[in-house]
Amino acid sequence: MLDTFEILTTSGVVLWSRSYAPVGANIINSLIRDVFIEERIVPVEDAAQKPTYKKEGYTLKWTMAKDLGLIFVAVYQSLVHLTWIDKLLDNVCALFVGLYGEQVKSKHTTTLDCSRFKPYFDRQMQELEGATPSFGKPNVALTPPSSSGNDSVEDTRLEPPAAQNQAQKPIFNHDTSTDATPVPTPDASRPSTPAPSHLLTAKAGPGGKLSRRGRKKAAAASSPAAASSGDEATRRKTRSSAKKNRVWNEFGADEEDGSVVLDYSTHDVEGDLAQSGPALEEINPETWGKKTSKGQFVLKDLDDEMDEIIAEQNAKKQSSTATASSGGIMGSSIGAIGGLFRNVVGGKTLTKEDLAKPLKGMEDHLLKKNVAREAAVRLCESVERDLVGLKTGSFTTIESTIRTSMETALTKILTPTSSLDLLREISTINSAQHRPYVLSIVGVNGVGKSTNLSKIAFFLLQNHHRVLIAAADTFRSGAVEQLRVHVRNLKELSRREGGEVEIFEKGYGKDAANIAADAVQFAQKNGFDVVLIDTAGRRHNDQRLMSSLEKFAKLAKPDKILMVGEALVGSDSVAQARNFNGSFGPGRGLDGFVISKCDTVGDMVGTLVSMVHATGIPVVFLGVGQHYADLRGLNVQSVCRLLMS
Numbered sequence: 001m002l003d004t005f006e007i008l009t010t011s012g013v014v015l016w017s018r019s020y021a022p023v024g025a026n027i028i029n030s031l032i033r034d035v036f037i038e039e040r041i042v043p044v045e046d047a048a049q050k051p052t053y054k055k056e057g058y059t060l061k062w063t064m065a066k067d068l069g070l071i072f073v074a075v076y077q078s079l080v081h082l083t084w085i086d087k088l089l090d091n092v093c094a095l096f097v098g099l100y101g102e103q104v105k106s107k108h109t110t111t112l113d114c115s116r117f118k119p120y121f122d123r124q125m126q127e128l129e130g131a132t133p134s135f136g137k138p139n140v141a142l143t144p145p146s147s148s149g150n151d152s153v154e155d156t157r158l159e160p161p162a163a164q165n166q167a168q169k170p171i172f173n174h175d176t177s178t179d180a181t182p183v184p185t186p187d188a189s190r191p192s193t194p195a196p197s198h199l200l201t202a203k204a205g206p207g208g209k210l211s212r213r214g215r216k217k218a219a220a221a222s223s224p225a226a227a228s229s230g231d232e233a234t235r236r237k238t239r240s241s242a243k244k245n246r247v248w249n250e251f252g253a254d255e256e257d258g259s260v261v262l263d264y265s266t267h268d269v270e271g272d273l274a275q276s277g278p279a280l281e282e283i284n285p286e287t288w289g290k291k292t293s294k295g296q297f298v299l300k301d302l303d304d305e306m307d308e309i310i311a312e313q314n315a316k317k318q319s320s321t322a323t324a325s326s327g328g329i330m331g332s333s334i335g336a337i338g339g340l341f342r343n344v345v346g347g348k349t350l351t352k353e354d355l356a357k358p359l360k361g362m363e364d365h366l367l368k369k370n371v372a373r374e375a376a377v378r379l380c381e382s383v384e385r386d387l388v389g390l391k392t393g394s395f396t397t398i399e400s401t402i403r404t405s406m407e408t409a410l411t412k413i414l415t416p417t418s419s420l421d422l423l424r425e426i427s428t429i430n431s432a433q434h435r436p437y438v439l440s441i442v443g444v445n446g447v448g449k450s451t452n453l454s455k456i457a458f459f460l461l462q463n464h465h466r467v468l469i470a471a472a473d474t475f476r477s478g479a480v481e482q483l484r485v486h487v488r489n490l491k492e493l494s495r496r497e498g499g500e501v502e503i504f505e506k507g508y509g510k511d512a513a514n515i516a517a518d519a520v521q522f523a524q525k526n527g528f529d530v531v532l533i534d535t536a537g538r539r540h541n542d543q544r545l546m547s548s549l550e551k552f553a554k555l556a557k558p559d560k561i562l563m564v565g566e567a568l569v570g571s572d573s574v575a576q577a578r579n580f581n582g583s584f585g586p587g588r589g590l591d592g593f594v595i596s597k598c599d600t601v602g603d604m605v606g607t608l609v610s611m612v613h614a615t616g617i618p619v620v621f622l623g624v625g626q627h628y629a630d631l632r633g634l635n636v637q638s639v640c641r642l643l644m645s
């Protein structure tokens with residue numbers, strides 16, 4: 001398991017970092033001093049291996065983009081043997097240079113904003129770590145095993161906060177001259193826990209004043225979501241600077257006294273919010289939806305916006321492909337299909353043999369778009385079934401015949417068989433059954449459940465609903481406070497809309513199913529229209545945690561259970577979708593998916609095809625960013641267009 005990854009300049013400025021376990025600041029500082037500043041240690045030049053430096057039980061490997069003066073450093077415990085680190089260094093270097101190389105060249109690095117790099121990095125980690133057997137997880141080994149012996153990444157979350165803190169190490173101290181003051185750290189097993197956030201504060205999206213790109217930039221600057229992931233520019237520090245006693249960590253705490261926002265249940269998150277400066281600027285509803293003639297606010301879909309996203313992503317792909325030394329994730333697939341069919345003429349009856357090669361090409365194309373192999377193979381099989389024996393028109397190329405057939409197959413899979421009109425369902429339940437509509441969100445850890453639940457709440461508030469948000473993540477320290485902050489933001493943002501939002505919370509450690517049921521009762525008594533239930537993240541293959549969902553479904557009786565899945569997730573999406581779908585007991589499955597982080601994948605939107613293909617469950621919403629207004633409906637045609645581009 002990787003402990004830390006840092007990207008820094010040769011002059012010692014940390015441009016970006018990702019931390020999975022606390023590593024003393026002196027570790028990387030020693031590397032910089034010994035190798036780059038004082039040159040006391042001269043690394044062996046070996047083309048086959050990255051240079052290695054060892055310090056206090058850690059192994060540090062690095063690579064450089066010499067022309068840009070960048071150093072990429074990976075740190076892990078020497079006890080473990082990570083065969084993929086060299087590849088990670090190469091790929092991350094290629095990606096970073098591809099994405100930010102020009103800016104590094106032209107700008108002063110202190111103003112470089114690389115807050116969007118995290119998903120690219122995570123994707124590499126996912127692919128490389130996932131593809132390699134892990135020989136030990138040092139930070140996991142530090143935590144007490146669970147009674148069930150399940151994966152201890154989950155187990156740490158179940159420990160009482162005090163026990164967690166004891167098991168953890170001192171945090172970073174990037175002061176080069178003094179030792180770190182040992183203070184408790186965030187849950188090391190959960191690297192991307194977001195800080196309680198005004199994250200979706202739409203400082204960046206108000207009144208439609210800023211473009212999408214502008215909104216994102218502004219968000220990166222102000223969003224604690226970015227701050228939470230260890231990659232925020234505001235936490236850049238100069239390693240070789242003379243600043244004293246600056247303690248920082250992946251959560252962005254960089255106070256002189258080293259105090260860290262860790263357990264939001266004891267920290268005054270709301271106080272922080274109040275101090276965090278001027279409140280939220282309004283979001284222009286036209287940026288994300290429109291009013292119908294009946295006065296309903298309906299969400300936009302991705303149609304036009306997707307073009308913008310694709311153009312942006314493709315530009316990046318091209319630039320990173322140009323610099324990539326080893327085919328990373330960004331290899332462009334645009335135009336890949338076209339070349340496959342040149343030799344095949346129209347006006348003939350198609351045979352299996354004619355189709356074999358182009359369909360293999362189509363399958364590869366879908367895989368590149370992030371469609372899981374299982375789904376890609378099945379889709380190609382169905383196209384083959386449709387086309388064998390078919391006579392192509394004289395002016396119809398086989399390319400367009402296959403494309404049309406694939407588009408039809410994709411459209412068939414993605415088109416929901418029942419209505420997804422949430423607003424209508426709510427109004428039916430409210431008026432016919434005189435009770436609140438209950439919607440709950442489930443999913444693995446960190447996929448964006450709370451964020452997207454809040455976006456849904458914001459959407460409902462635009463429709464003047466009275467919304468109760470139930471904090472049923474009773475595991476993760478900070479989860480309740482995070483929702484509280486969302487509710488506060490939502491109140492602020494929607495105060496003119498006429499809706500109402502409140503939180504129902506009962507703290508930590510209690511049974512989530514009971515809390516959810518109590519929330520529904522409370523909502524009924526108090527005239528709320530909708531209850532949105534946030535649940536704890538759980539690994540889909542953790543039997544123990546998954547089994548509690550059955551009780552949850554029984555007690556809370558949600559009208560709709562939506563699973564949030566990340567667009568980034570790749571082949572694991574199928575297992576996630578199947579396992580969640582099968583965990584609510586007999587006769588009860590998922591009702592839909594929210595595919596989050598679509599903004600980070602460009603045209604590689606295959607995950608949603610994989611999930612729908614595996615389960616037959618429709619996609620209800622797409623998450624397209626970290627703002628409350630970054631929620632969209634699915635447009636099947638535009639998704640097909642993206643997949644076939």
Ligand SMILES: Nc1nc2c(ncn2[C@@H]2O[C@H](COP(=O)(O)OP(=O)(O)OP(=O)(O)O)[C@@H](O)[C@H]2O)c(=O)[nH]1
Pocket residue numbers: 193194199225226228443444445446447448449450451452473476479535536537538596597598599600622623624625626630
């Ligand atoms: N770019 C992008 N980021 C998103 C999106 N949705 C959520 N996020 C980010 O993903 C991170 C995790 O979001 P959360 O909502 O806290 O995830 P969660 O699933 O509730 O996390 P747990 O409760 O720990 O399981 C945060 O940094 C969010 O800002 C999205 O659509 N696009």
